[in-house]
Amino acid sequence: MLAWFANPERFMRLSAWALPLATTIALVLFAIGLPWALLFSPADFRQGDSVRIMFVHVPAAWWALGIYVFMGVASLMGLVWKHALADVAARAAAPIGAAYAALCLVTGSFWGATTWGTWWEWDARMTSMLVLFLTYVGYLALWAAIEDEQRAARLAGLLCLGGLINIPIVHFSVDWWNSLHQTASILRTGGSAMDPSMLRPLLVVAFAYFAGFIALLFAGMRAQVFRRRALAAAMRRARAA
Amino acid sequence: MSEALTQLMASEHWPYVWPCYLLAVLTFAGLTVRALADLAHWKKRAQTDDRKDDAGA
Numbered sequence: 001m002l003a004w005f006a007n008p009e010r011f012m013r014l015s016a017w018a019l020p021l022a023t024t025i026a027l028v029l030f031a032i033g034l035p036w037a038l039l040f041s042p043a044d045f046r047q048g049d050s051v052r053i054m055f056v057h058v059p060a061a062w063w064a065l066g067i068y069v070f071m072g073v074a075s076l077m078g079l080v081w082k083h084a085l086a087d088v089a090a091r092a093a094a095p096i097g098a099a100y101a102a103l104c105l106v107t108g109s110f111w112g113a114t115t116w117g118t119w120w121e122w123d124a125r126m127t128s129m130l131v132l133f134l135t136y137v138g139y140l141a142l143w144a145a146i147e148d149e150q151r152a153a154r155l156a157g158l159l160c161l162g163g164l165i166n167i168p169i170v171h172f173s174v175d176w177w178n179s180l181h182q183t184a185s186i187l188r189t190g191g192s193a194m195d196p197s198m199l200r201p202l203l204v205v206a207f208a209y210f211a212g213f214i215a216l217l218f219a220g221m222r223a224q225v226f227r228r229r230a231l232a233a234a235m236r237r238a239r240a241a
Numbered sequence: 242m243s244e245a246l247t248q249l250m251a252s253e254h255w256p257y258v259w260p261c262y263l264l265a266v267l268t269f270a271g272l273t274v275r276a277l278a279d280l281a282h283w284k285k286r287a288q289t290d291d292r293k294d295d296a297g298a
Contacts, residue, residue, distance in 0.1 A: 030269070034262065034266075038249070038262060039245040043252075048252065048253075049249055049255065049258060050257060052254075052258050053257065053258055053261045056262060056264075057261065095272070099271070099272055103264060103268050106261075106264060107264065107265070110257045110260060110261050111261075114254050114257040212269055212272075216272050216276050219279075219280050220279070220280075222284075223279040223283045223284070226284045226286065226287040227286070229287040230286040230290045233290035233293070234290060237290075
């Protein structure tokens, strides 16, 4: 199964139709989800309209974590099995994950300003999320700093695997430490505590973020495959000259 | 829809809500533009190099 996906030619054929499909799904879900969340979902009885920030903040947090786990799996496959597309996938996912983490931090700051009266606290959840964002930045910086791609892939993969330790810390920080941030209300044992009138638009926006990630990932991976082809051709010509 | 928007804009939380939605849209727009530009650039480079290889062969 993994070997089947390892073939770049097969990936290019698959992504040629999967990319426009994922893009269309993301656009449709955003067109439904964002107006639903902003205008047609109810205000919270305690937080009022500030709860609407949740619809763009929470999916960004979920997928910033999810994308990092994806990168961890891809990095492991690259390091252990030398999967041809694993490093390409991890590298293409990193800027998307970094953007989601940044979006989560900034929208969380706005939510904190109106709900808690502070833009930032060195609280366990916020600090561990900031560490996640900085890990993404470090991963991208490592790829940019090392010219030898195989070495860059190995070192970035090791950094990514090391950074995985932060993922459970981000998720459980609100249970392990006293935190301003609320505890989990959806991804928790005992099921969601959220009313369906808010949960439904939240899930639509969360799927839009996911479809957006898939589309951007495929576009990034395709660009990387074309880049490798171009560089290989340039090298062939240089050798022949 | 316009009534819901008018009500929301009158809310004390509106100055904190709209920048978050704008930022989300701008984030995806930025990521999309970057991805498309990168893809177009490398696709063109790869195709040009393929043609050069064919001409050289």
